[in-house]
Amino acid sequence: MNKHDSERLTGLLLARGFALSSPENAEILIFNTCSVRRSAEEKFVGVLTYWRKKRANEKVLIGVGGCTAQKEGEKLIEMLPGIDFVFGPNDLSRVPELINNCLQGQRPQISIEGKSGVELFSLPRHREEKFKAWLSISSGCDNFCAYCIVPYVRGREKSRSIEEIVTEAYQLVKDGVVEITLLGQNVNSYGKDLYGQPRFGEILQAVERVPGLKRLRFTTSHPRDFSFDLIDIVKNSSVICPHFHLPLQSGSDRVLKLMNRGYTQKDYLELTQKIREEIPEASITTDIIVGFPGEKEEDFKETLKVVETVQFDQAFTFLYSPREGTKAAEMEDPIPQEEKKEWFLELVSLTKKTALERNKLLIGKVLPVLIDGESKKGQISGRTATNKVVNIVDDNFLEGCRGKIFEVKITAAFPYHLKGKIVFD
Ligand code: SAH
Ligand code: SF4
Numbered sequence: 001m002n003k004h005d006s007e008r009l010t011g012l013l014l015a016r017g018f019a020l021s022s023p024e025n026a027e028i029l030i031f032n033t034c035s036v037r038r039s040a041e042e043k044f045v046g047v048l049t050y051w052r053k054k055r056a057n058e059k060v061l062i063g064v065g066g067c068t069a070q071k072e073g074e075k076l077i078e079m080l081p082g083i084d085f086v087f088g089p090n091d092l093s094r095v096p097e098l099i100n101n102c103l104q105g106q107r108p109q110i111s112i113e114g115k116s117g118v119e120l121f122s123l124p125r126h127r128e129e130k131f132k133a134w135l136s137i138s139s140g141c142d143n144f145c146a147y148c149i150v151p152y153v154r155g156r157e158k159s160r161s162i163e164e165i166v167t168e169a170y171q172l173v174k175d176g177v178v179e180i181t182l183l184g185q186n187v188n189s190y191g192k193d194l195y196g197q198p199r200f201g202e203i204l205q206a207v208e209r210v211p212g213l214k215r216l217r218f219t220t221s222h223p224r225d226f227s228f229d230l231i232d233i234v235k236n237s238s239v240i241c242p243h244f245h246l247p248l249q250s251g252s253d254r255v256l257k258l259m260n261r262g263y264t265q266k267d268y269l270e271l272t273q274k275i276r277e278e279i280p281e282a283s284i285t286t287d288i289i290v291g292f293p294g295e296k297e298e299d300f301k302e303t304l305k306v307v308e309t310v311q312f313d314q315a316f317t318f319l320y321s322p323r324e325g326t327k328a329a330e331m332e333d334p335i336p337q338e339e340k341k342e343w344f345l346e347l348v349s350l351t352k353k354t355a356l357e358r359n360k361l362l363i364g365k366v367l368p369v370l371i372d373g374e375s376k377k378g379q380i381s382g383r384t385a386t387n388k389v390v391n392i393v394d395d396n397f398l399e400g401c402r403g404k405i406f407e408v409k410i411t412a413a414f415p416y417h418l419k420g421k422i423v424f425d
Pocket of ligand 2: 141142143144145148149150151185186222
């Protein structure tokens with residue numbers, strides 16, 4: 001979501017006559033922040049401090065946007081002197097004006113009033129990749145999961161109209177895009193605010209029909225709002241990728257309730273079992289939080305049980321990070337951090353094991369891989385429809401293959417990637 005916001009901000013500034021530069025040479029440095037966990041904020045402070053020192057003797061404007069900017073507003077400038085302008089994620093369109101005001105000597109500038117991100121969807125964007133694109137279908141979130149800051153910093157859920165989304169999809173494909181990822185904090189509730197009922201399935205079916213589109217992805221699915229018809233829609237499509245990112249957060253009913261997630265372990269297992277039955281080749285990935293306030297060892301064991309049962313293709317695991325202003329931040333949290341860390345390591349090692357097991361099933365299979373980059377060792381790499389990274393052993397035809405789909409025979413499996421060889425007819 002943040003990367004997509006950065007693309008819009010860059011697009012807007014380029015359209016206004018600004019140019020992209022390196023941080024060593026730029027006259028304006030803009031940081032786009034994330035506040036979902038403390039570690040992201042600490043990273044931002046580190047990077048800002050580094051550049052502020054490095055460019056201390058030069059005339060550089062410094063702007064900070066995104067969710068930390070929204071959350072802290074003016075306080076950010078007090079905490080981190082040297083910032084010239086601050087803007088929230090729903091205030092991107094005001095950035096050119098903030099810069100101009102700063103240049104005319106009116107500093108600092110603060111803009112955190114934007115209530116909804118919907119009007120920002122029409123901003124021009126500058127995509128790093130020509131062949132793949134994000135497409136926002138909604139902004140904000142209404143779920144108020146007890147640990148999460150997102151609804152406070154990004155505002156209420158607002159859906160874009162189906163017409164607008166489909167028009168944008170046509171435009172993207174016309175511009176050479178072959179893979180679109182539909183983006184929303186909870187794609188499954190898409191349309192509720194606009195049409196009185198969720199209409200995500202219709203969006204998928206309308207966008208998959210855009211001629212020339214090869215891959216359609218979507219994220220994030222909320223298990224509570226996931227409707228079973230989606231499984232059929234994905235199963236019957238040759239364009240919609242069989243990959244479901246379904247954040248579990250916890251396997252314990254007690255913790256799920258405290259988190260305000262709105263589903264039980266049983267609901268989650270039924271849903272994932274149905275996906276495995278209907279689309280055995282589909283990948284299921286997840287997010288899990290360890291150490292939610294009041295989580296006990298027996299709760300954590302329930303999470304491990306779900307991980308064993310579902311056999312996730314990949315899991316993003318996080319240590320709980322208290323976020324001021326959320327319900328969870330007010331809850332009693334008696335478990336020592338050391339114990340949480342031990343649980344965390346145990347979970348990581350289990351998810352690594354299930355990911356490897358799942359990946360091993362692919363050895364010997366020939367899968368279409370969309371080439372999108374080079375691995376660290378200079379090999380080319382790409383992704384399967386199930387969103388797994390494949391490093392390709394043949395390295396003699398780099399020229400022009402990015403953005404193209406090749407049939408690749410999988411030769412080896414690791415927890416976080418596969419290896420393969422291109423199959424030529
Ligand atoms: N809208 C998406 C994801 C939003 S944030 C969803 O509902 O799944 C991405 C992930 O960050 C979440 O799934 C959650 O696992 C994690 N996360 C959010 N708040 C957190 C917190 N306070 N501490 C630790 N992890 C958190
Ligand atoms: Fe946060 Fe929950 Fe909304 Fe996801 S669904 S953004 S975790 S409040």
